[in-house]
Structures are given as C-alpha cells and as structure tokens.
Amino acid sequence: MTATARAQPNQQDMDHAYRVVAAISSVFSAKVVGQDYLRETLLLGLLTGGHILLEGVPGLAKTTAARVVADAISGGFNRIQCTPDLLPSDIVGTQIFDSTTNSFHTQLGPVHANVVLLDEINRSSAKTQSAMLEAMEERQTTLAGKMYPIPEPFLVIATQNPVDQEGTYPLSEAQTDRFMLKEVLRYPSPQEEAEVVFRIDAGVYDRSATPQPVASLDEIRQLQRIVAGVHMDPVLVHYTTQLVHVTRNPAQFLSPQLARLVEYGASPRASIAFCKAARAAAILAGRNHVIPDDIRNLAQRVLRHRLILGFEAVNINVTPEMVIDAVLQSVRVP
Template identity: 80%
Template sequence: MTTVARVQPNQHEMESAHRIVGAISQVFSTKVVGQENLRESLLIGLLTGGHILLESVPGLAKTTAARVVADAISGGFNRIQCTPDLLPSDIIGTQIYDSSSGQFVTQLGPVHSNIVLLDEINRSSAKTQSAMLEAMEERQTTIAGTLHPIPEPFLVIATQNPVDQEGTYPLSEAQTDRFMLKEVLRYPTPQEEAEVIFRIDAGVYDRQEKPRPVVGLDDMRRLQSVVRSVHLDPVLVHYITQLIHVTRNPQQFLPPQLAKLVQYGASPRATIAFSRAARASAVLQGRNHVLPEDIQKLAYRVLRHRLILGFEATRLGVTPETVIDAVLQSVRVP
C-alpha cells in the first residue's frame, strides 16, 4: 500500500478555516431561512471543488442560496435557465463577428464564473447537458480551438424538479455520477415559512440589500488546501470502501428482499466523493481529522443518486435512502 504523508492543518489554519466558514454561514442565514443541509452541501462543494445536484419543488430558495454564497466569497455568479432550445454555445461561449474590426472575437459563456446555477438541467437537450458536464469535469472550455480555463473556485449547482417531468431529458446514471453530492430539499416548517414573510416585510430581500463580501477568492483557495490536508485514517478509508463494496454486492450483505431491488451499486467516484466530502465536513465541525460520523452523515448525499434500483423498487415504494440505511447497518463502524 502506497501512502503519501499529509501534514495536518495546524491550529492557526483551523482557526482561519473556522472564521471563513462562520462568516459565510452567517451571511447565508441572513437571506435563507432554515435549509441547513443545503448550506452544508454548498460549503462542502466549495471546499472540495465538487458539484451539487439539487432536487426540489420550485420556491425553496435554491437561487437565493447560490447567489448569497457567491456574494459572500466575492465570487462571480451566473444562473442558466435550461430549456429544450438551449445550445452548447449558450453555455460555454462562441465566436461572434465584430464588424468594427472585421474580426471574430470570443465571447465566453456563463459557465465561466465561480458559481453557476443550472436551473432545471433536465429540461436541456442531451447535447447541451454533455457540454456542461464536460466543462464541469475539465474545468475549461474549447472555443474555436482555443482553451479557456474556468476560474477557481468553481461550483456548479444543478437543479431538478421531481414533480413536472413533461418535456424533460432526464440525466443518465453516468451523468449524475459526476455530481459529488445530491441534496433533496424539503418544504420549510410553518415557523420557517412565517419567518420568510417577516423578512419580506422587513425588506431583507430587496435587491439593493445585496450582502457584502466577507471573504475573498484567495481565502477560499487557501481553505481548499486546508481541507485536502485533513487527516483521514486508513481505517476510515477501508470503512468507506466497504460501504461501497456492499452496494455492489448486495446479495451478500443485505436482506434478500432489498438486495434483489439493487441493479447497480456505486462507482469509484462515490469512494472519492466520500473521502473528499468527509474531510470538508470535518472542517465545518472545526476538526482537522475525520470521524466515522462524518462519513455516515454524508451517506445519503453521496449514494442516493448512484444506487440504481429496479422497477420493482418503485412499485414497492422502496427508495435509495432505505437501501442506504441497510448498507450502513451491514458494515461495522470503526
């Protein structure tokens, strides 16, 4: 086994990380009521360079949350409303003819930003989805043979509406696998919904009340470096790989009635997502080392879009979360 020694973040680095995370969280809470899982997932995505898939009905503050985080880190923000007629060039950019100079000039698309919100990604065509996913993976675009890097940090937040499926192009399993986490947003509680009305009446959401940046992009890049240095014990690495192994061999570990519903388990991307996200989760908790609880807490978000269940599961009302619970119970916690 080959291992590379990592120097754990020192106290000064952890204090700086705690300050940055706290400042962003405070700005988030001024504009977004509740949605703590969304806040945590967005921060994990920022700290790791991973991308987030959000599933929810309309009106649950997804755009507001993304814009607020971008404002808090002094980053650029672009929102792309996906429609069937959206072209790849509308996302990555194209060349246009400048009549004044008689030359073609490059116009970069909205993907060239720090935080990009792809609203209802499943409404865009497969060709456009592929162009976006390529930009996410390569962190650059090619326009007329010239490479254009995407600025760092770079976070893509794609949304899907589970209610209205008419006229949509569902993402394939291979495409959803490219998202580090999938978060499912729930309706707010009556108290949280009342708080939204109170804040509207108080003018909190007026456009001129844009949050002031509390950290810079350089701070975020340094924080990403700190996250990569967080200690992940080899025992926990084996815990992660065993969880993934169970999803691929459910007949050996899960109750027969559940095992037969699992068609395909998680890919190696899930293992990588677990390790990266767990390190970020530890930093959010103020620790320079990962605990088993960090991994367990992330299980739904890492695995729910990577487990492929058969039609029989839908008929019986068995969700990926049900299977994930069984996977967690089948592996001994270190």
C-alpha cells in the same frame, strides 16, 4: 510507490477556517431561513471543489442560496435557465463575427464564473447537458481550438424538479455520477415559512440588500488546501470503500427483498466523494481529522444519486435512502 501525505492543518489553519466558515454561514442564515442541510452541503461543495445536485419543488430558495454563496465569497455568479432549446454555445460560449474588423472574437459563456446555477438541468437536451458536464469535469472550455480555463474556485449547483416531468431529458447515470453530492430539499415548517414572509416585509430580499463579501477567493482557495490536508485514517478510507462495495454486491450483504431491487451500485467516484466531503465535514465540525460519523452522515448525499433501483422499487415505495440505511447497517463501524 506511496503518495506523499499533505501537511495536516495546524491550530492557526483551523482558526482561520473556523472564522471564514462561520462568516459565510452567517451570511447564508441571514438570507435563507432553515435549510441547514442545504447550507452544509453547499459549504462542503465549496470547500472541496465538488459540484452539487439539488432536487426539490420550486420555491425552496435554491437560487437564493446559490447567489448568497457567491456574494459571500466575492465570486462571480451566473444563473442558466435550462430549456429544451438551450444550445451548448449558450453555456460554454461562441465565436462572434465582427464586421468592423472582419474577424471573429470569442465571447465566453456563463459557465465562466465561480458559482454557476443550472436551473432545471434535466430540461436541457442531452447534448447541452454533456457540454456543461464536460466543463465541470475539465474545468475549461475549448472554443475555436483554444482552451479557456474556468476561474477557481468553481462550484456548479444544478437543480431538477421531481414534480413536473413533461418535456425533460433525465440525466443519465454517468452524468449524475459527476456530482459529488445530491441534496433533497423539503418544504419549510409553518414557523420557517412565516419567518420568510416577515423577512420579505422587512426588505431583506430587496436587490439593494446584497450582502458584503466576507471572504475572498484567495481565502476559499486556502480553505480548500486546508481541507485537503485533514487527516483521514486508512481504516476510514477502507470503511468508505466497503460501503461502496456493498452497493455493487447487494446480494452478499443485504436482505433478498432489498438486494433484488438494486440494479447498479456506486462507482469509484463515490469513494472519492466520501473522502473529500468527510474531510470538509471535519473542518465544519472544528476538527483536523475525520471520524466515522462524518462518513455516516454523508452516506445519503453521496450515494442517493449513484444507487440505481429497478422499477419494482418504485411500485413498492422503496427509496434509495432506505437501501442506503441498510448498507450502513451491514458494514461494521471502525
């Protein structure tokens, strides 16, 4: 039985999508200097309903970027600082006893927001991580047997610090797999860093300088429907699944030196992430159809957290990105 194709975006849909995306990008650029890949990655997550994992040292505007996105779409924003003593109830909510009425009432947790920033997710315990990831997957929480839906759109931005690993609980492969994309943040250039200082002096980051929303939540939901209708040729779908297949069978496609370093390849979620993100990337580029470059440009972000390398790779300074480049070279571009 063949699935019914969604209606492809018309010119009116494309014009609307362009206006909304341009407005959000303008608000982002006014607050965050540089970080073009971060802006694009957050937009891809927002337009597809996928969640984002960010890795980078402190001070690279991760919190600012998340708050700006929430402000731009008039959405609720909550920041959760993950610590070893953080409990699942601190995230999803709990039942509180009211002595005046002699009854319990529900207090929903901070996960019930449109944009949720999980700072240093790998500092929370495995039990707490699981509670958060369940909310991400099911889009709801359950308290005292009653289900509470999480508002849509829903975007989780989780950060992890690669420098200080003391007192951390690293995410398991199954947990990282639930993030659609992973972005690695780099230090700004001297010119960009100077611009940050100038903007601080000018009061750009003062709390009173909160930007006005440029898009409603209804418009974001409409954009997500437009993205879902972007045309992706079946040949390109097979291209994405072939890329993922290579990660699972590296000995058949990669050099023996690289193949032996790969312990686990990507799951089917990688193929799904490729297709969803490629459609959103097409919209960002002003197209209503996907091209091969959309997929290739996303390969690092889709696969870097799903490709598990052995300890030998660390010893010889081979990164997942190097293996992903080899995977791209091993598959013919349609």
